[in-house]
Amino acid sequence: MGGDVGPAVTIPGAALARDRHPEAQFVFVGDETVIRPLLDGHPELAKASRIEHTDVAVRMDDKPSQALRHGRRRSSMWLALEAVRRDECDVAVSAGNTGALMAMSKMCLKTTPGVERPAIAAIWPTLRGESIVLDVGATIGADAEQLASFAVMGEAMARALFGLAQPSVGLLNIGVEEVKGLEYVRAAGRILRESGLPINYFGFVEGDDLGKGTVDVVVTEGFSGNIALKTAEGTANQIASYLRSAMGRSLMSRIGFVLARNAFDTLKEKMDPRRMNGGVFLGLNGVVIKSHGGADAEGFAAAVALGHDMAENGLLAKVAEGLTNRPPVDAQTMGASAEAGS
């Protein structure tokens, strides 16, 4: 029921996802009177689906506390998570209210043992391919221990999603001042370097390393991560807008544009935010994918496909494995030595 449009996007989106993953089964949780007629328009999808009716839906502008008050145990969002908790579904995908989805996910699915706070991981297109960036908005502020947990979870996700044996992990930092960034970021660097985690720790990276794809996993706290994500989206939109207006300026440039249309289509595809749609909630006892609320059917299909891949590749087992491998942190290690990296 979530997102700016609701089932008129999520059902066609699921239909596209089903075309690409014909073995997938769907449960649509929400208002049957709205869902049924839309589902009838996609007979192949309908065959692989059932509807779980509820007429309670979390609103896009509900605060998480309001959503929990009104929607716990009965909203479509909660019931979708509950289906994951009961192992009836492998993945919950929602285009709804992010804060409410995270609050309900924590309450319904609980955090994985060893994880204090879940994170939202985004897939970032880079010049080398794709990277994982986390956290992009679940946590506001973090300490060194939490950043180290994010590193472990992001590394596990990179193994699950990219099939890498030893994905490289970097900590997002800044390099212009003597202090080299915030103390907790430096302390997280010491944990990753010295506490014997089986992680390919690269060191510090900066904002421009995101687009370069310097590392497979970039770890940061949610405030900076969200600002980086939205700044990159904004910059891409800005350049696309410059490009459109430059191309329309003269007859010659319009002709040039037509001749180079294939090249532009390639570029457009590379820059298409729908391709990368879907934030993965990490650190929970279940796979939850948040689709962008403004995504269209193609974008929602990408979020469903991402959830499909995460479930198929055993994300939860890989995260659990990463967390189990992690030795307890020695308090001495945390303050022991200066950060040599970056």
Next chain:
Amino acid sequence: MGGDVGPAVTIPGAALARDRHPEAQFVFVGDETVIRPLLDGHPELAKASRIEHTDVAVRMDDKPSQALRHGRRRSSMWLALEAVRRDECDVAVSAGNTGALMAMSKMCLKTTPGVERPAIAAIWPTLRGESIVLDVGATIGADAEQLASFAVMGEAMARALFGLAQPSVGLLNIGVEEVKGLEYVRAAGRILRESGLPINYFGFVEGDDLGKGTVDVVVTEGFSGNIALKTAEGTANQIASYLRSAMGRSLMSRIGFVLARNAFDTLKEKMDPRRMNGGVFLGLNGVVIKSHGGADAEGFAAAVALGHDMAENGLLAKVAEGLTNRPPVDAQTMGASAEAGS
């Protein structure tokens, strides 16, 4: 002497700046044996210049503490700042080590009364024109009071640089969670809203508002600001690289590219980081401009021109005026009410 290349960039850069501002006078501080032959290659510039010799130069990789130890009172960087302090020069422009330049600026020029910590302001190209973003790396961590100071200084710079009577000011924040960002950002919002500052305070903005140009001045703490700045630069480089490779892919796209060359030149100019080169140090008793260390002559010329404009338009007087207008903050105001904005 600073930057990746040194005088072989800064002297031709100054020559370009002089062509555009023929009334400008230059003092080159550094090793005369290096500077003199280069300056002789630009006779017009040489006529408007003098050299202040020193053979001590801050290295690009010196820590600020090292730079102060070795370079205080005798390095080219210090002597350039000293010339501003003694009112012999209106502006100091350096392509050198940012951390050292900030540490020396604080020690030599001192902060303006009412300013606890200086900030580095960047000029950000937007769909509406240009905005000012601060701090982009001088402060790591900030409290509400410091953010409010940055707002006052950034607003004054927007008046000086853009000639706006009432530039709009936003606080960079994130909007996905109930908490709506960090507590000190919300507290800064309350100060700007309620303490009677003569500032056109817009409210919170997010990362994607930077490229849109939603407000004239975006205020944030240096860690997030530096990450936003470098992420935007990285994204622009990434898209430029996609575009180049897309355009070279087929004969047809290469022909289209040639026909649309004017349009691409416009785009290239819009995306040219050299146009926007130069971070302005705010909150000091003197105008200091930091050019990107990797800038070429054209980029360095932009930093010199920026310094010229800041001095000509009375940046320091406008900042002082902004700070004087600022009433003392009432402790009660800071905790009084919920943040209504965003």
